[in-house]
Structures are given as structure tokens and as C-alpha cells.
Amino acid sequence: MQKDIESLFGHLWESYIKVTPSAHQVHALLGGGEPIVNDHVAFRTFNLPKVGLEKLAAHFRALGYEEKGQYVFKAKKLYAKHFEHRDPDAPKVFISELKVEELSPQAQAIIHSLVAQMPDHLTDSPVFLYTGAPWLISHGDYQTLLAESEYAAWLAAWGYRANHFTVSINRLPGFDTIQAVNAALKQAGFVLNTVGGEVKGDPQVMLEQSATMADKAEVAFSDGVRRIPSCFYEFALRYPQADGTLYPGFVEASADKIFESTNVM
Template sequence: MSAVQLFDHLWQDYITRLCPSADKVHQLLQENEPLINDHIALRTFRSPQLGLEVLMQPFLAEGYQVGGEYRFVAKKLYARHLQHPDPKLPKVFISELLVGELSMPAQKLIHQLLDSVPQVTVPSFLWQGRPWSLTYTDYQILAAESEYAGWLAAHGYGANHFTVSVNQLRAFEEVTQVNAHLRSHGFAINEAGGEVKGSPEVLLEQSSTLADKVEVSFDDVTAMIPGGFYEFAKRYVMSDGNLYQGFVEASADKIFESTHRQ
């Protein structure tokens, strides 16, 4: 399966299951040329069977390389971003929850989920959704300790966001202008850490919508919980004349909060 096919599958799952409003955002920002996707983000639990190393493999097989690594101490996360020699292909930001740093009850719950998963099929598990059974009560227990853990337990695997490259847009030069345009059409912007995360000084500015509320079927009930969101990124030129391709930990930390329960 080619990299383009991988992203097509991820996009279809994203707009169908996790972030239906993304299709409208796409239409609001679409110009003459197809929108450039700066990056997507995937989430997982650190584990031998489904950890970051496993999620990386389908992308590495298509020529992607590790571009950087990041640590989010407060959220107990580790992440890497992958990038491709072809600049037209989006970067992939993969994070994993450091399960061993959670409380013992949360660890036990997560290990029960992971142990129930049969051998994964690569690469389709990347958009397979939740591969385990989960009650709403257990979702709430995990989310109370880690919003990330609750989100991942409830939704499973899929892109929690795609990202429009603001550099490409002709109608808007600044991230704030994109935010204002979306607000005028009824979208809420994640204001954790400010509506724009980052600055020209750190070579990257980012913003995002708040996650859609989507219906999820648990073992015991069906509930509306935060799903996916849409991000917007503006990159700045480095001293060597190339656009910065990495990520800023302080900014990404607040982008994670787009999926927090309000």
C-alpha cells in the first residue's frame, strides 16, 4: 500500500468517525489548488504489541524517516515525528502514553485492553478504530486520570487530526486570520495556551478547532464524547533558507488539549 493510499484511508476514517466537521473546514479553506496537509497525528499506548514502534512501520516501509522526538512530562507522553524526502507527503506525528507512569488501577485497565487484542494486521489497524471492548465507566475512570488515555481507550486507532498548511493559503497569511474565518462560521478554537501556539521565533505557529463531539458505542451505553479536530500550521524559514520541519513541545502540549472534555 502506497503512502498516498495510507493517507486516503486515514482521511476517510477521520471525516467519517472522528471529525465529521473536517469536511466543512476543508471546504471553507479550499482554494484553486488541493489543500496541503502539513501533518497528521496518531495516538497509542506504549506496549510491545501496539506501541509507537509498531505504528511507525507502515510509514517507514514507504520511505519515511524519524525527524525528531519529544517528551511531554506532565501528560506522560513520548512522541516522534516522521517525514518523507518528498515534501508533498505529510509529516506523521506519533505519540504514545507511558502507561507505566500511571496509577496501578489505570495500568491494570489499559493492560486488560491491550491483552484482549489479537495479532494486528498492518497497516489497516491504523484506521480500525477501537480493537477492544470498553465500558463507559472504564472510559470515565481513565479519562479522569489522563484525558489522552480516555480518548484512546474510547476511539482506538485513527488520525486524531489532519493539519492545513497555512503557508499555502492565499486568502489568509496569518493563523489568526484562519481562526477568525472559522469562528465566523461557527467553529470553536482551542484557546489553551492562547489561540495561537508558538511564534515566528520558534519557527512554527499552530492553532486548532476544538474536537467534534461524536457518538461512541460502549459496551453498556452510547455516549457523546470528544472525537477529532482540525489543526492549522504556519512554518517559518530557517537560517539555511528551508522551512522548519519539526514541532515545538510547548505548543504541541496545548494542541493535545483540543480533545479534552469541556
């Protein structure tokens, strides 16, 4: 991998494992000490000019990533794009944004007040992609957002970081099916996301996915520290297309359920 890509993903991994300690156990369990190849990482943001999807995407485009797919999640009020790099070892990148204008006036006001706390040019440097929340929020405002949009609440609390890494089962020696991966995870005590079933997708849509339920970690709210859902690990198995190459995209119906891996249990 290009040095600059490797370095960015190294930083993303560091900030992710700080709040996702079980990621180490996932690697130990599935990798058996060998390096794990990641299929993709995902980011979340608000669709406001200062922090919209394209502000994040710019840093990946600068590294040679190209925009490939677009996705709409009507009920969750989200829009997303995915990006790929010609280097097959460079993880794909999935970036979604919340359509803030579709929320209640109260939720909109909270979100605008968070983004207003950010210095204007913070997103100019790729460092913002892994420095967490560039604002302070009260636990009360977090709960107000949570009642309306779990996505908004998660983003308000955790900010900019990889929301999940994703093990590429295609590149995982020792496991041929997603069912075998899920069985190993459950045997080790992991709790899987069961929304719509443990396996999202099937060979017909050329992508099967599963995910752990997010770890919990402490957030310093303006009025005290609370433990809330942080980040999760995803597992993806891609199937070959007619031309023999693996399907490179995402599947809206499956992604819609993967989002729920940060739900409060």
C-alpha cells in the first residue's frame, strides 16, 4: 500500500481501538496472529457545509480514491457514497451523511450548535478524520438526539473516527463462509447484530455481511462521563460477478441493518 494510505489507516485504527477494545480479540480469534485484510471502513457525518460528506471524501480523493457508488436510506434520512482505490489492499471507504434538515427543529438546533463550535478550517487536514468529536455536547442533548436518530446521537458523541473496520472474509485464511465466522465469534462470546438476521445479504446480491454489536466506552459529556455504544467490527464476504471479479459495491438493504450495530442494547 502507498505509504500515505497506510499511515492514514494506521491513525484510524489507533483511534478506533481506543474505544473498541474487542477489535483486538476479533483479530486474535480470526487472524490467529496473521495480519487481517480490511474490506472497508465507514464514516458518519452531518450534511452541513462545514462537515458534509465531501469534506471527508476530499482526503480520500487526494490519496487516489475514486467515487463508485451512491446509496439512499430514506427512513434513516441518510445519503452515502463509497470510494475505491486501484490498490486491492487499500480498504474501500463508505461515507454517509445525515440530512439534518429532515430532523425536528429541536434536533436541528442541537446539531447546528455542535458544528458551530468547530474552527472553520478544521476539515482541511486529514487529522480531523480520526480526532473524534470537535465539539462538546451535554448528555441531555445526546438523549434528545437519540430519541429521534440513533445515527445523530452516535455522531454527536463520537464525531470523526472509523465507525467500523470490516474483515474481508475473502482474504481470511481458515474461513470459507460467513456462517463459520459468525459461529467462531459467538463461541468466543461476541454479540452479533441480529437485525434482519445475523447474515445480511446473500449470494444473489453478491455480498454477505455481519457485524458485532458495538462495544461500550466512556464519553466525556459536558455534564459528566457516561458509557455508551462506541464502534463495532463488520465481516464481509464478496461473490464473483459474471466477469470473475468480486462485486465491489454495497447493498442498501443490508447497509440499512448494519447501521443498527451501534444501537443501545
